[in-house]
Amino acid sequence: MTKKKFMTLIMLIALAAVVLTACSGGGNKKEDSSANATKTEEGAKTEEGNKATGDIKAEGLMETKGxxxxxxxxxxxxxxxxxxxxxxxxxxxxxxxxxxxxxxxxxxxxxxxxxxxxxxxxxxxxxxxxxxxxxxxxxxxxxxxxxxxxxxxxYPEFVQIAASDDSGIETIEDLKGKKVAVGAPGSGVEVNVKQILEIHGITYDDLGKVDFLSFAEAADQIKSGQIDAAFITAAIPSSAFTELATTHNIHLVPIAEDKAAELIKKYPFYVNLHVTPTEYKGQDKELSLVAVQxxxxxxxxxxxxxxxxxxxxxxxxxxxxxxxxxxxxxxxxxxxxxxxxxxxxxxxxxxxxxxxx
Known part of the structure; x- marks a missing residue:
């Protein structure tokens, strides 16, 4: 065997030894460390869960496979x-x-x-x-x-109509001839809008302008005077509404009780609630509103x-x-x-x- 071939063989043997070592002891130590960490984490979660169990009332449940x-x-x-x-x-x-x-x-x-x-x-x-x-x-x-x-x-999610104080809108009938944002096309908000307008004998043709906008977009356009009012369906308080109310003079438009009853008769998923949304600046009167749930x-x-x-x-x-x-x-x-x-x-x-x- 030549000296060159002998040296090549030695190098191959050394490389093989390194590979075998990496595939045995060193790898197992890393795997064991990971497994121990997982067990520790699971143990902490179990302990936390056991502590929480005492706070949950769970008497009289029916037997179940879970x-x-x-x-x-x-x-x-x-x-x-x-x-x-x-x-x-x-x-x-x-x-x-x-x-x-x-x-x-x-x-x-x-x-x-x-x-x-x-x-x-x-x-x-x-x-x-x-x-x-x-x-x-x-x-x-x-x-x-x-x-x-x-x-x-x-909990209720109220159909809220935010109108600029300068718009002259005090009732839903006052929306005629006004510039109104009705939500995104085909959204749940827009369906609510159509149903409420329908009960009042109003169509989109009766409005001065119909804008299909998110409430964030509508809020910006109320501020700039491009629209007069906007619909939003959300819990009270709505962060979008409270933010708008801090920078612009707006108010909520109510729905009359008789119209609310008519709406509920045709669309039974609505409820009529009276609220005083004091979370909104300047809203200190009780209002009749409708809400989905x-x-x-x-x-x-x-x-x-x-x-x-x-x-x-x-x-x-x-x-x-x-x-x-x-x-x-x-x-x-x-x-x-x-x-x-x-x-x-x-x-x-x-x-x-x-x-x-």
């Missing part, structure tokens, strides 16, 4: 997401083998699809969107979701035991919901079926029948 519960909410910056996180926490610590997690989504319309396709078990949905889905109308025309079922209603929905395939347990756990742990978001404080058992726009899941109905006795 299982995974994906809770479809909305954007992470919205109201649905933190409330969904609170509901997941309640379910996870109820001691009945639920594994729940809040899923950020595009909200109501997307959530209907997730529920009916089996990609989520529980969903936050506006009750008007649920109505359209269950009946195959408006947004869901030709795409009926007949398996959608309601668990309960949560946020609600929880599931598919008809959900076991009765699970639907029963979910609503029972929700309404017996409202403090947890309230701590997660201000709107959680608006959830109340005596209003759980107000504005329910679709068939109630029989498991949920069993709970409501029990508490009435």
């Amino acid at each position: 299982g995974f519960m994906s809770v479809a909410t909305g954007g992470t910056g919205g109201t649905y997401y933190p409330l969904g996180g609170a509901l997941s926490n309640i379910l996870n610590n109820a001691g009945v083998n639920y594994t729940a997690t809040a899923q950020a989504t595009g909200a109501s319309v997307e959530n209907v699809e997730l529920i009916t396709k089996g990609d989520a078990e529980i969903a936050f949905i506006q009750n008007d969107v649920a109505y359209y889905a269950a009946n195959g109308t408006d947004t869901f025309k030709g795409n009926q979701k007949s398996s959608l079922r309601g668990l309960c209603c949560l 946020s609600m929880l929905a599931v598919d008809e395939k959900m076991a009765d035991e699970d639907a029963y347990n979910i609503v029972k756990l929700l309404f017996e742990n409202l403090d947890t919901m309230k701590e997660s978001h201000a709107r959680g404080g608006d959830i109340a058992l005596d209003k759980a079926l107000d504005g329910m726009s679709i068939e109630v899941h029989p498991g949920a109905q069993k709970y409501f029948d029990e508490v009435k006795k």
Whole structure:
């Protein structure tokens, strides 16, 4: 063997030794370290969960197999997401083998699809969107979701009309001839606008100008005087409204009680509420407004035991919901079926029948 070949062989043997060492002891140490970190993290989560269990009221639940519960909410910056996180926490610590997690989504319309396709078990949905889905109308025309079922209603989302003080708009009838923003085309807000105008005998042709704008865009145009009023469907207080009210003189336009009753008769998902929105600058009078409701929905395939347990756990742990978001404080058992726009899941109905006795 030549000296050159001998040196080449030595180098190959040395390289092989390095490779074998890397594939044995060193790799296992790294893997063990990762595994220990994972176990430590899981242990911390378990300990935290055990501490939380004592704060969750979970007596009198129905026996269930438990299982995974994906809770479809909305954007992470919205109201649905933190409330969904609170509901997941309640379910996870109820001691009945639920594994729940809040899923950020595009909200109501997307959530209907997730529920009916089996990609989520529980969903936050506006009750008007649920109505359209269950009946195959408006947004869901030709795409009926007949398996959608309601668990309960949560809190009102008011149809608010912000009008400039300089516009002369004091009633909905005063919108005639005015420049009005009606939401994005085909949005839930625009559907609300059309329904309210219809009850008042008003069409888009009666308005001076119709702008399809988000509320942020509409707020800018109210400030610049390009429009007179804008519709928004949201909980009170709405951050978009409060921000506009701090920089511009605006007010809320009410809906007369008789017109509200007429609207509810035709579209039963609305409710008529009287509010004094003191969170908005200059709003110190009680107003008659209409609202749709946020609600929880599931598919008809959900076991009765699970639907029963979910609503029972929700309404017996409202403090947890309230701590997660201000709107959680608006959830109340005596209003759980107000504005329910679709068939109630029989498991949920069993709970409501029990508490009435």
